[in-house]
Amino acid sequence: MGRQMLSTAALLAVFLPRCLATPAEQSPLQEPSSKEPIPELPHVGLGLWNSKAEDASNAVQFAFEAGYIHLDSAAAYSNEEYVGRALNSSSSPPRHKYWITSKLWNDHHQPKLVRPALEKTLKDLQVPYLDLYLMHWPVAFLPNQKDGRTIIDQDTSIHDTWSAMEDLVRANLTRYIGVSNFSPRQLDNLLAKADIRPIAHEFETHPYLQQLEFVDWHLRNNITVIAYSPLANMNPTYDNKYPDLPPILKDPFWTDLASKKNVTPAQAILAWGRQRGTTVIPKSVHEGRIIENLGSLNVSFTEEEMRLVMEQDKRTRFNNPSKGWGVELFEGLDDGTNRFMMQQEL
Helix, strand or coil: CCCCCCCHHHHHHHHCHHHCCCCECCCCCCCCCCCCCCCCCCCECEECCCCCHHHHHHHHHHHHHHCCCEEECCHHHCCHHHHHHHHCCCCCCCHHHCEEEEEECHHHCCHHHHHHHHHHHHHHHCCCCEEEEEECCCCCECCCCCCCCCCECCCCCHHHHHHHHHHHHHCCCEEEEEEECCCHHHHHHHHHHCCECCCEEEEECECCECCHHHHHHHHHCCCEEEEECCCHHHCHHHCCCCCCCCCHHHCHHHHHHHHHHCCCHHHHHHHHHHHCCCEECCECCCHHHHHHHHHHHHCCCCHHHHHHHHCCCCCCCCCCCHHHHCCCCCCCCCCCCCHHHHHHHC
C-alpha cells in the first residue's frame, strides 16, 4: 500500500486531546411549561431506519405501550410524517415523557438551510422541539440536484453547519445537538471551533465492530455513544454483504452465551452494548421483537464474559457509503472493510 494507516489509538492521541476543553457544555432548555423533560438519553431506544410508512407509525405506538421512551428518527428515513401521526395520537404520552432524536441530512448543510430542515422535521413529527438533533454525516451535498445526482458541496464546512445547529439550541428548537458517523480527525475539527459541545455521537458499533478505543474515548469525555445497527448484520440492508460472517443471532458464541443467561441472543447482544456504556437503538416493526429488545435491560454480564465478548470482534463495518459518495469516511477507525480507502491506497 502507498501509505501506512495510523491506528485508532494513534489518531485519537494526535487529534482529540488538545481540544477537549474548548467547546461549551450544552444547557438543556426547559419546556415552555413547568413539566421537566427527560434529563438524559435513555439507554435503549427504538430505531426507525428502514421502517416504512404505516409500519413506522404502528411501531411507535406499540413501543410506547411496551415501555419505550426513546425514539431515533431522521429526515432521510422518509417516515417522520408517519411517526408524527403516532406521536400525536391520543394514546401517546405527553411530549416531556419521551426522548426523540432526529438528524440533518447532507443536502441541508448550508447554514441557511439548517433551520428550515429542523422546522420541517418538527412539523412532520408534530412536536414543538427535539431532544437531540444530529448532523447525520460529516459530508455536505449540493441541494436541489434535479437529476438526483450526489454532488459534494466543497464550500460548506462541518463548522459552518455546526454553527447553524448551535443557533437551533439557542432558539429552543432542540435541547441538544450532536454528530453521527464522524472520524477522529473530523471530531477534532469540530471540537476545536465549536461553541457548544456535542453531547452524543451516533455511529455503527456492535460485537462485529466493537471500536473499543473510539468508544472508550467518548465515554471518558462525556460524549454519549449511540450505537446504530447494534445487532450487526441482522439489518436487511446488509443482507449477504459479508457471506463469511454468520448472522449474529445465529453466531454460536452468542447463542451459547444467551442460553447460559436464559435470554435470547438479541437480548444478550443489546445488553452487552448497554453494559459497555453505549445507548442501543435496535430497529423493528414487529411487536414481539420490540418487546424482546427492551428485555435486554434485565441482562448483565460478568467481567470475564465481557472479556470473552471482546475476543469476538470481527472489525467489520456494514454501513459505508464512501465509494458511492466519492469521499473518505471513517478514516483511521479500526475496521478492515473500507474498500474505497483500500482502493485509493493501492
